[in-house]
Amino acid sequence: MEEIQHVAVLDFGSQYTQLIVRRVRELGYFAKLYALEEFPDIGKPGAIILSGGPRSTSEPDAPDIDFDALQAFGVPVLGVCYGMQLLNIKFGGSVQASDKREYGPAKLVPAETKGLYEGLSRESQVWMSHSDTVSDLPSNCQVIARNQHGTPVSLQWGERWFGIQFHPEVTHSHEGTRILHNFLLHAEKLEPFRIEDFKKELLDGIRETVGTKQVVCGVSGGVDSTVLAVLLHEAGVNMRAIFVDHGLMRKDEGDEVRNNFHRMGVPIETVDASERFLTALAGVTEPEKKREIIGNLFIDVFWDSVGNAELLAQGTLYPDVIESASNAKSKASKIKTHHNRVDRILELQAQGKVLEPLAELFKDEVRALGTSLGIPHDILHRHPFPGPGLAVRCPGEVTEERLEIIRNCDAIFIGHLKESGWYDRVWQAYAGLVPVKTVGVKGDERSYEWAISLRAVISEDAMTADWVELPYSLLRETSNDILNGVKGINRVLYDVSTKPPASIEWE
C-alpha cells in the first residue's frame, strides 16, 4: 500500500491502539498499525500517530523512537497519552512520573475552538487512562487544552505536532473522532481510502505473487473465506477452493454453500468427510476434546485434498494480525484455523508460501470488498458460524440423531428470524440441544424427550454479548413449529444469559 499516502500508527502498547486505526479508516483514510520495531519500514506516511502505552517514560528501557527520523518525514504528528509525553521530552520538556492513575471521564476545555479543536464544544467529555503527566514545557510549546482543573491535557509544538493526554479513539471521548479528523486535515497528501482502489491493488498483488503457480484455499461458506475465494477467482489465477464438509453443518448448509459459489461462478471442490468426523467423535463428551478432534481431523482432511500445494491462501483479517503483532511484538501473523496442528502452515509461511490478501482489512471492509466483487448481500451478512459447527451446540455426545434435531429446530428458528426481519438485527442466533429428557404429553401419551434452547445475541466483537428481546409472537410461533414439527423435542427454552458470564455458544 505504498502508493496510498497512509496514516502510520505506531504502537506503544496501549490496549486501544487498534481503535485509532479503526477511527482513521472510518474517516476515510487508510491507516496502518506498526510495531515500534517496524518504524524503519513505515514507508511514506502522510501523517503519523504515536499511540498510548502502559509504560512510563521514566523507566530505563521505556519504549523510544528515533526522533530525527520522525522529524525527517516532515508530516504532522499526533502523540496520544504516552505518545504525547514522549514527544514533550523529545522537544526538551519533561514528564512527571506518578504512581497515581487517572482513569475515566474528564472534561476537555480547549483554549480556542480552532486547529485541533475546530468545531468542538467549549467543554467536552474525554477519556483518560494514565499515571504520568507532562511537567516542564519546551519553548516552542503551547497548551491548547486543559481539563476542568486547569491542568494541561493537550499540547502543540510548532505548526503540526500535537499531543493529547486523553484517548480520542474510545467512544467515551465524545468528540474524539472530530479531533482525529482535525488532526488529519493538517496533512498535505493523505489520500482517501477507497475499497475499489484497494481491490485493484489486491488483484494486481495476487497476480504477481501467484504467477503461474497453483493456489489453494479452504472455504467454509463464511464471509472471509468466501471473499477470499472470489477475489482469487477474480484475479484469474490457477486456484482450487476446497470445502470440507465435516457433517456438523446446519440444515442443507452444504448444498447452500455449493449453490452460493455456483451462482457466483466460482468452482469449488467438496470433500464429504461427515462419516469420518462422526466416527471420530463417537463417545466423546468433553468439550475441549471434541474441539481438538474436529480441529485435527479438519487439517488432515484438508491437507489430504490439497496434495502438493505450491501456495496456500488464508482469510486472515487485520484484527488477527495486529492482535498477534502487539502480543508477540513480531510480524508473524496469527493463523486463522480452528485447529492446533498448524506446523505445516507455519512451515509454508516461513517459506513465504502463505497468502493473506485480506490481512489489512477489518470485517466491515471485507464486506465492502465483497460487495464490490459482486458477492450477494445475504452471503456477506450471514451470522458467524463456529469452525467446529454444531458440535459446540450439542453438549454431550455428538450423534447423527442429535444433530438432526438441532438442524431442524435451528432451521425453524432462523426461518422465523428471516421472515420477520429480525435476522439482520441480530448478531448471531441458533438452536442448541439441552440433552436432558423431561416429561411431556403428546396426543394421549406421555412423552419423555429433550429440550431445545434458542439463543439470539447482539455483540460487536463476540467478546461480550447481550441476549435479544425478541417479540413474544416470534418466540411463540417458533416454539409451536418446533413442538409440532420436530420429533424428539417436547420443550423449547429461550436463553436469557449475557456474555459474560455465559459464552455465546454452549460449549
Ligand code: XMP
Ligand atoms: P463464545 O462461545 O466463545 O463464542 O462466546 C464467541 C464467538 O466465537 C465463535 N466460536 C468459535 N469459532 N471456532 C470458531 O471458529 C470455535 O471453536 C469457536 N467457538 C466459538 C462463536 O460462534 C461466537 O461467534
